[in-house]
Amino acid sequence: MDFNRIQEKLNVLADAAKYDVSCASSGSDRANKDNGLGNASKMGICHSYTEDGRCVSLLKILLTNHCIFDCAYCVTRKSNDVKRAAFKIQEVVDLTINFYRRNYIEGLFLSSGIFKNADYTMERLIAVAKKLRLEENFNGYIHLKSIPDASDELMYEAGLYADRLSVNIEIPTISGLKLLAPDKKHEDFTKPMLKVKNELLRFKNEHKVIKSTPKYAPAGQSTQMIVGATGETDKDIMYSATYYYKQYNMKRVYYSGYVPVAEDNRLPSIGTQVPMLRENRLYQTDWLLRFYGFAVNEILNNDHPNLDIDVDPKLSWALRNMHHFPVDINSADKRMLARIPGMGMRSVEKILNARKFRKLNWDHLKKIGVALNRAKYFMICDSRHWERKDLDAEKIKGMILQQSTGKFRNQYSTQLSLFN
Incomplete structure (x- = not known):
């Protein structure tokens, strides 16, 4: 050779x-x-x-x-x-x-x-x-x-x-x-x-x-879509993905942000690359559709054809549908528990099992692993502190983004201190 x-x-x-x-x-x-x-x-x-x-x-x-x-x-x-x-x-x-x-x-x-x-x-x-x-x-x-x-x-x-x-x-x-x-x-x-x-x-x-x-x-079949090479909205992309999941039993649909590879007047100009965050939001939406019981038109529709880059798609949906909240942790069904921002499906299952034996409070939810920094705005339980009924969607979004920025700064400061 x-x-x-x-x-x-x-x-x-x-x-x-x-x-x-x-x-x-x-x-x-x-x-x-x-x-x-x-x-x-x-x-x-x-x-x-x-x-x-x-x-x-x-x-x-x-x-x-x-x-x-x-x-x-x-x-x-x-x-x-x-x-x-x-x-x-x-x-x-x-x-x-x-x-x-x-x-x-x-x-x-x-x-x-x-x-x-x-x-x-x-x-x-x-x-x-x-x-x-x-x-x-x-x-x-x-x-x-x-x-x-x-x-x-x-x-x-x-x-x-x-x-x-x-x-x-x-x-x-x-x-x-x-x-x-x-x-x-x-x-x-x-x-x-x-x-x-x-x-x-x-x-x-x-x-x-x-x-x-x-x-x-044995591992099934998958497919991939290029995102951003043409003018499709996120709504177009997710409707297309849902079609392939249903019609062809796809194991996964992958989303690949367009990377400029050649000059062509049919394509976005060289130097125009799809942000990684858009890919990430599409994958998060894909997860919600496959495992959390959401339909495409709940997350993306004619009024909201593209995903919010600032916040994840579940939080974005919750902020647009505040009439569904707050959700009572001790009585809500599985579907509504899964729609609380910061609540994963493992936490949902743990809550459904735990509340058979007693009413759950904030301490219980924290031990279960619920992300209370965002979930606390959308639920009530067997304790009353942390509830903020006077907040509207914009205020909640602002507070969550502020917390996220603060967390990033603390992590960045910690990383810098390692080199001091």
Whole structure:
């Protein structure tokens, strides 16, 4: 193996892969068997941390950055003047095994530009996973990026060797996709998504009867949207995400802030980058929709098409709906408890269990772990201090922001004192 040449390819293709953020491995439970290599766990691999603080990571690369398409937002677009490279199938297999043995990684995230056509590219991605599983007996995590418009047969085979599959929808709306990627059709993305969804359902049903049914993509499928390349509002983005969750049983939808990669009059100007905080607010909203019982139109609608950057989306909703508050901790149902700012779902469950035995007061809530610095404005319990019924939404928002700023200053001062 020519190590200098491999190193040069790795520099190019690892750098090109950094724009894809949909690489968490949560949900896979592929166990080590037959004294093989690796072990994929449910806790996640790429850019994740275990409960004991251990950082886990994966080899995240493109098979090639050559591409037949000219999507305006993509760094590997065919008209972009960048250095090109391509791995051979065996080179990726060898890199993965060598990195794993050196304890650099715990799995592989493999994507690719599209060269020749979708099926040819998908075949090569599958060949890497197949060699790792069957020839190297590798049981670590493998995430394959599905190529838009790949055949159903190839999507089925991919799921037999990969833990997770994903097709990046790229632009949240069909109109945005037509503008920035006129060579692609919306159906090219949804076709492989539908195949994966149907195969996952088929495996689930067959596994109930035949336990030896081969696993199919045990960590499910995910997708990613670029935020800010076109003029979609946060409302447009979250309605689109909700559609993919419902229609294709997505495990996750990822939101990637647009990063300027080329001059193009269809794109925001160079130097215009989406703030990380907007990404963060979208993820918080995604969490509320999936786990807290919110509907999109409660958080985002025609009157409020974009998320409040100053405060998180649950607090923003609460401040706009003060008529629902204060909530009585000792009598409210699960749905309303979950809507109190500063109240996580674990705290909700603890409250529901604890109040079977006694009425709860502020001290109890503090021990449970409720963030009282914001929750106290929206609830009452079996004690009366801290209640401030004379405050309106604007005053509450101001006080919470002031507390947050003060907390940041105290943390900053503490950090500075370490260097004194």
